[in-house]
Amino acid sequence: MIKERSAKRLVAALLLLSVIPLAAGVFRLISLIGGAEMTPDNARFFEMPLPVVLHILSAGVYAILGPFQFAPGFRRRKPGWHHAAGRVLVLCGLMVGLTGLWMTLFYPIPYGGKLLFALRLLFGLAMVVSILLGFTAILRRDVNRHRAWMTRGYAIGLGAGTQALTEMAGTAIFGPPGDLSKALYMGTGWVINLAVAEWAIRRGYSRHDSKKQQDKRNLGL
Numbered sequence: 001m002i003k004e005r006s007a008k009r010l011v012a013a014l015l016l017l018s019v020i021p022l023a024a025g026v027f028r029l030i031s032l033i034g035g036a037e038m039t040p041d042n043a044r045f046f047e048m049p050l051p052v053v054l055h056i057l058s059a060g061v062y063a064i065l066g067p068f069q070f071a072p073g074f075r076r077r078k079p080g081w082h083h084a085a086g087r088v089l090v091l092c093g094l095m096v097g098l099t100g101l102w103m104t105l106f107y108p109i110p111y112g113g114k115l116l117f118a119l120r121l122l123f124g125l126a127m128v129v130s131i132l133l134g135f136t137a138i139l140r141r142d143v144n145r146h147r148a149w150m151t152r153g154y155a156i157g158l159g160a161g162t163q164a165l166t167e168m169a170g171t172a173i174f175g176p177p178g179d180l181s182k183a184l185y186m187g188t189g190w191v192i193n194l195a196v197a198e199w200a201i202r203r204g205y206s207r208h209d210s211k212k213q214q215d216k217r218n219l220g221l
C-alpha cells in the first residue's frame with residue numbers, strides 16, 4: 001500500500017496531467033455549442049459531433065474521478081465510493097476508448113498518417129480490453145488482476161496528458177512536427193505511461209503485499 005501523503009501527491013499529479021487535454025475538450029465543446037466558424041481544421045467535428053462530444057464528456061469524468069481510485073486512504077474512509085465510482089469509471093473508460101476508435105476509423109484526420117492511425121487502433125483497443133479484463137477480474141474477486149488491468153487501462157487513457165507534454169517537448173527541440181514525428185510523440189506518450197504503470201504494478205505487489213495479504217484481499221477479508 002502507498003502511504004497517505006504519497007497517495008495525495010499521486011492523485012494531484014494524475015489530475016494535473018489531465019489538465020491540458022481537459023482544457024482542449026472544454027474549448028472544443030464551447031466552439032461546437034457556440035457555433036464557431038467552420039474551417040478545414042475543425043470541419044470533421046461539426047459534420048459528425050456525436051463521437052467527439054461523447055469522447056470529451058466521458059474522458060472528463062474518467063480523468064477527474066479516476067485518480068481517487070488509486071488512493072488507499074480514500075478507499076478506506078469511503079468504502080462504498082470505490083465501488084460506485086468504479087462502475088461509472090468502467091462505463092466512461094469504455095466510452096473513451098470506443099469513441100476514440102470510432103473517430104480514428106471515421107474522421108478524416110488530416111495529421112499523423114498511417115502510423116498514428118495504427119497506434120490509435122492499437123492503444124484504443126488495448127484500453128477497452130484492459131478495462132474489460134479489470135472488470136471481469138473483480139467479478140471473480142481477483143483484486144490483484146483487477147488493480148493491474150485497471151492501472152493499465154487508466155495509463156493508456158491518460159496518454160492524452162503525456163502526449164501533450166511529449167509533443168510540446170518535441171516541438172520545442174525539433175520545430176513543428178510532421179506526420180511521422182507527431183505519431184512518434186503520441187506513441188511515446190503511451191509507451192511512457194504503460195512503462196510507469198508496469199513499474200507501479202510490480203513495485204506495489206512485490207514490496208508491499210505479502211502473499212498472505214494478497215490471499216486475504218482476494219477472499220474479500
Ligand code: HEM
Pocket residue numbers: 018021022024025026028044052055056059060062063096097099100101103104107109120121123124125127156157158159160
Ligand atoms: C482520458 C483520456 C483522453 C482524453 C482526456 C482525451 C481528450 C480528447 C480531446 C479533448 C479531443 C478533442 C481534440 C480536439 O478538439 O481537437 C480528443 C480527440 C480524439 N481522441 Fe482523445 N482523449 C483521451 C483518450 C483517447 C484514447 C485512449 C484514444 C485512442 C484511440 C483517443 C483518440 C482520439 C481521437 C482519434 C480523437 C480525434 C482527433 C482528431 O480528429 O483530431 N483519445 N481526445
